[in-house]
Amino acid sequence: MSNVLVTGxxxxxxxxxxxxxxxxxxxxxTYDNLVTGWKDSVKFGPFEQGELSDRSRLDAVFAQYQPVxxxxxxxxxxxxxxxxxxxxxxxxxxxxSLTLIEAATAAGCLNFVFSSTCATYGExxxxxxxxxxxxxxxxxxxxxxxxxEDILRDFGAAYGLKSVIFRYFNVAGxxxxxxxxxxxxxxxxxxxxxLEAIDGKRPALTINxxxxxxxDGTCIRDYVHVMDLVDAHVLGLKWLQDGKxxxxxxxxxxxxxxxxEVIDASGAVTNREVxxxxxxxxxxxxxxxxxxxxxxxxxxxxxxxRSTMPQMIADAWRWHQNGHYEG
Amino acid sequence: MSNVLVTGxxxxxxxxxxxxxxxxxxxxxTYDNLVTGWKDSVKFGPFEQGELSDRSRLDAVFAQYQPVxxxxxxxxxxxxxxxxxxxxxxxxxxxxSLTLIEAATAAGCLNFVFSSTCATYGExxxxxxxxxxxxxxxxxxxxxxxxxEDILRDFGAAYGLKSVIFRYFNVAGxxxxxxxxxxxxxxxxxxxxxLEAIDGKRPALTINxxxxxxxDGTCIRDYVHVMDLVDAHVLGLKWLQDGKxxxxxxxxxxxxxxxxEVIDASGAVTNREVxxxxxxxxxxxxxxxxxxxxxxxxxxxxxxxRSTMPQMIADAWRWHQNGHYEG
Numbered sequence: 001m002s003n004v005l006v007t008g009x010x011x012x013x014x015x016x017x018x019x020x021x022x023x024x025x026x027x028x029x030t031y032d033n034l035v036t037g038w039k040d041s042v043k044f045g046p047f048e049q050g051e052l053s054d055r056s057r058l059d060a061v062f063a064q065y066q067p068v069x070x071x072x073x074x075x076x077x078x079x080x081x082x083x084x085x086x087x088x089x090x091x092x093x094x095x096x097s098l099t100l101i102e103a104a105t106a107a108g109c110l111n112f113v114f115s116s117t118c119a120t121y122g123e124x125x126x127x128x129x130x131x132x133x134x135x136x137x138x139x140x141x142x143x144x145x146x147x148x149e150d151i152l153r154d155f156g157a158a159y160g161l162k163s164v165i166f167r168y169f170n171v172a173g174x175x176x177x178x179x180x181x182x183x184x185x186x187x188x189x190x191x192x193x194x195l196e197a198i199d200g201k202r203p204a205l206t207i208n209x210x211x212x213x214x215x216d217g218t219c220i221r222d223y224v225h226v227m228d229l230v231d232a233h234v235l236g237l238k239w240l241q242d243g244k245x246x247x248x249x250x251x252x253x254x255x256x257x258x259x260x261e262v263i264d265a266s267g268a269v270t271n272r273e274v275x276x277x278x279x280x281x282x283x284x285x286x287x288x289x290x291x292x293x294x295x296x297x298x299x300x301x302x303x304x305x306r307s308t309m310p311q312m313i314a315d316a317w318r319w320h321q322n323g324h325y326e327g
Numbered sequence: 328m329s330n331v332l333v334t335g336x337x338x339x340x341x342x343x344x345x346x347x348x349x350x351x352x353x354x355x356x357t358y359d360n361l362v363t364g365w366k367d368s369v370k371f372g373p374f375e376q377g378e379l380s381d382r383s384r385l386d387a388v389f390a391q392y393q394p395v396x397x398x399x400x401x402x403x404x405x406x407x408x409x410x411x412x413x414x415x416x417x418x419x420x421x422x423x424s425l426t427l428i429e430a431a432t433a434a435g436c437l438n439f440v441f442s443s444t445c446a447t448y449g450e451x452x453x454x455x456x457x458x459x460x461x462x463x464x465x466x467x468x469x470x471x472x473x474x475x476e477d478i479l480r481d482f483g484a485a486y487g488l489k490s491v492i493f494r495y496f497n498v499a500g501x502x503x504x505x506x507x508x509x510x511x512x513x514x515x516x517x518x519x520x521x522l523e524a525i526d527g528k529r530p531a532l533t534i535n536x537x538x539x540x541x542x543d544g545t546c547i548r549d550y551v552h553v554m555d556l557v558d559a560h561v562l563g564l565k566w567l568q569d570g571k572x573x574x575x576x577x578x579x580x581x582x583x584x585x586x587x588e589v590i591d592a593s594g595a596v597t598n599r600e601v602x603x604x605x606x607x608x609x610x611x612x613x614x615x616x617x618x619x620x621x622x623x624x625x626x627x628x629x630x631x632x633r634s635t636m637p638q639m640i641a642d643a644w645r646w647h648q649n650g651h652y653e654g
Contacts, residue, residue: 150474
């Protein structure tokens with residue numbers, strides 16, 4: 001069986017990717033420092049605890065497992081934190097990724113799938129965000145992800161490293177079979193925060209800004225079901241194994257939902273009231289981030305058919321009620 | 328007297344900046360690892376040898392000199408090298424700058440002048456390059472400089488660090504008084520390479536690409552006299568000391584010269600024949616990089632009146648004939 005090194009494999013998206021990789025016949029080898037990940041979520045292959053910055057540990061893991069590819073999810077990913085502690089984001093996300101990319105290249109593991117973000121685009125009012133849109137990130141989270149995209153491009157030119165870069169829009173939902181789900185500490189993602197508020201596990205959801213230039217004043221985002229998202233990663237891995245060129249793909253559905261629309265949909269799916277209050281804007285947030293690209297569908301054959309808002313909320317709600325991690 | 332910490336103060340531009348700082352009443356404190364710089368060029372203030380990545384050494388230097396500002400020139404800056412050894416560029420230029428910026432912020436030294444580059448813009452055919460042009464760098468040199476710009480923005484938002492970022496076009500010429508000049512090892516800049524060829528100190532200049540979409544087929548660049556360039560830095564320092572906001576300025580004259588035009592001008596100024604051959608394009612080079620901005624003139628009062636091609640070549644030629652560094 002072919003091993004794939006999955007950094008951040010104990011995190012939300014990484015753990016779902018491990019499930020999808022196993023289903024596709026690969027063995028996912030999780031490499032995670034468990035700072036934001038959960039050991040409990042590592043269910044589909046071996047686990048190696050380690051830091052991205054630990055080059056000798058990475059070298060040993062590459063030597064032991066001889067992975068055919070790297071899927072690199074490990075990152076700090078909270079915009080608020082990135083605004084207040086930018087140095088930590090630059091050091092962890094960029095320096096850590098550089099060390100990983102150097103280790104992969106040195107080991108001759110030249111297929112690399114990278115978890116990037118639409119936050120690399122920044123603020124582009126009334127512009128369709130496709131892969132050619134200029135990247136002008138607003139915060140250290142987006143800027144650090146863009147820097148890693150640059151490093152992959154540079155290592156491609158210098159050493160033949162091939163990469164598929166996925167720029168995620170908002171990821172939501174959970175494994176419908178309940179093996180893995182979303183669990184951040186602290187939780188900042190809209191849908192799980194909302195479900196916790198619905199369930200009385202936190203006081204109320206705060207809407208971060210109601211004066212944006214959108215129909216209802218709240219920010220608009222494009223949501224993708226995590227199972228659809230990780231399917232794209234398996235397709236991206238096959239793209240590289242087929243010998244195709246390095247490529248960037250947006251992963252979004254092209255449909256935007258405002259915060260108020262997500263609140264309404266959550267009330268409808270759960271048949272419960274969503275307690276919320278209205279607060280000021282959060283620094284670093286763009287008004288609207290919606291994908292305008294069909295490249296992943298056209299070139300990878302990606303069909304995000306689980307990415308309807310009711311489905312994403314229903315799967316997240318099931319996980320919220322039945323699933324949890326410890327350790 | 329006010330101290331200014333000048334990283335890379337033993338390099339080409341840094342040493343000229345030290346001279347301009349001293350003339351303006353500051354004491355330049357050079358911090359340089361002498362990997363590409365010259366100890367001989369440190370003539371205008373104290374010298375501290377050290378690495379950007381050495382946080383404890385930086386902390387000691389900030390504590391000792393209590394600088395009012397940092398001017399950060401230290402960087403690897405050769406496009407060819409950046410293409411073949413991108414990891415070195417990312418680690419030195421970005422990780423090193425991050426450590427410096429963290430040290431400055433921790434020391435409460437919140438005025439920062441940064442040496443960036445028009446290479447951060449990348450390839451924009453038939454577009455006027457001003458400070459609002461999207462930055463799409465083509466290589467690890469430009470990308471690493473852009474990343475440092477991002478870090479400065481992020482530290483501004485988080486900690487109140489104020490920065491003036493200068494995006495240089497091509498820098499040329501030398502101190503007309505002959506105290507400092509340009510000396511790289513290896514030399515890759517067009518004008519000094521050409522002067523060495525004229526003088527028989529190297530076989531012949533190679534033109535990197537004669538099939539660009541320009542009138543004579545060679546790349547077009549905008550040249551600034553190093554003395555004008557460093558004057559802008561002193562103006563930028565005063566801008567920050569006046570309490571003004573962080574700002575980005577292009578430093579170019581708006582006039583473009585092709586490689587062939589520079590060759591012709593050099594022949595005329597030196598009254599010698601320029602031996603050259605025509606070679607293929609060099610990876611990572613943009614077709615045309617000319618500033619379309621008047622912001623530095625309008626807002627800083629910058630007047631680059633020494634930046635005529637004959638003056639730049641004449642000053643470089645005088646340095647070539649009379650000046651040199653050892654050690």
